[in-house]
Amino acid sequence: xxxxxxxxxxxxxxxxxxxxxxxxxxxxxxxxxxxxxxxxxxxxxxxxxxxxxxxxxxxxxxxxxxxxxxxxxxxxxxxxxxxxxxxxxxxxxxxxxxxxxxxxxxxxxxxxxxxxxxxxxxxxxxxxxxxxxxxxxxxxxxxxxxxxxxxxxxxxxxxxxxxxxxxxxxxxxxxxxxxxxxxxxxxxxxxxxxxxxxxxxxxxxxxxxxxxxxxxxxxxxxxxxxxxxxxxx
Numbered sequence: 320x321x322x323x324x325x326x327x328x329x330x331x332x333x334x335x336x337x338x339x340x341x342x343x344x345x346x347x348x349x350x351x352x353x354x355x356x357x358x359x360x361x362x363x364x365x366x367x368x369x370x371x372x373x374x375x376x377x378x379x380x381x382x383x384x385x386x387x388x389x390x391x392x393x394x395x396x397x398x399x400x401x402x403x404x405x406x407x408x409x410x411x412x413x414x415x416x417x418x419x420x421x422x423x424x425x426x427x428x429x430x431x432x433x434x435x436x437x438x439x440x441x442x443x444x445x446x447x448x449x450x451x452x453x454x455x456x457x458x459x460x461x462x463x464x465x466x467x468x469x470x471x472x473x474x475x476x477x478x479x480x481x482x483x484x485x486x487x488x489x490x491x492x493x494x495x496x497x498x499x500x501x502x503x504x505x506x507x508x509x510x511x512x513x514x515x516x517x518x519x520x521x522x523x524x525x526x527x528x529x530x531x532x533x534x535x536x537x538x539x540x541x542x543x544x545x546x547x548x549x550x551x552x
Contacts, residue, residue, distance in 0.1 A: 332401075336401060341411075349388050349389075350370075350386060351387075400493070403415075403419065412502060412504075416498065420495065424544065434524045435523055446476065450520070452471075453514055459508070466496060470492070504546075504551045506550075516536075
């Protein structure tokens with residue numbers, strides 16, 4: 320696929336994905352491929368590729384002589400990073416953010432405790448580096464720089480847990496953190512207490528203190544939920 324073709328594919332995919340997850344096409348709605356092709360002025364090949372991606376996310380299913388049908392919400396692959404991104408861009412953002420933050424609060428403290436046991440010296444060093452990067456970008460409204468270090472920090476924690484299921488949630492956590500930043504569900508400067516907690520988690524992991532790493536990470540999760548109460552009630 321050419322660069323132009325990939326651009327068209329992405330545009331159609333994002334537009335339809337946003338519309339479906341926002342409820343503009345309710346469960347049971349039928350999308351006709353020829354109508355979609357005409358609407359976006361693209362080939363049927365592009366539309367078929369887009370439909371295949373949406374099918375892989377369980378957002379739609381194709382039926383011969385019927386068309387492309389929107390599936391029930393409970394069947395969607397809600398862990399797909401693109402589905403998360405689309406849902407965070409919609410009107411249901413506060414509920415979606417809370418749901419994902421509760422998920423994080425259940426997983427990340429346990430992952431941090433495991434990281435204190437299993438992290439390699441390289442992972443400990445990376446965790447410290449990202450925590451210090453968060454400190455360096457936590458003032459002066461450097462939210463994009465802060466986000467980069469925040470995402471990297473949590474990826475290291477999940478990977479260092481030694482649990483491949485936790486590690487696969489790195490993209491989910493990245494979308495949650497990015498969504499909070501890009502949709503302004505963050506203070507202009509991150510909460511200093513939260514920044515300090517990340518530094519302390521890195522220390523606990525490096526020292527092999529699983530109980531402290533888990534407790535501190537749970538404090539981070541509680542603080543994130545409290546922020547949502549203020550910024551996205």
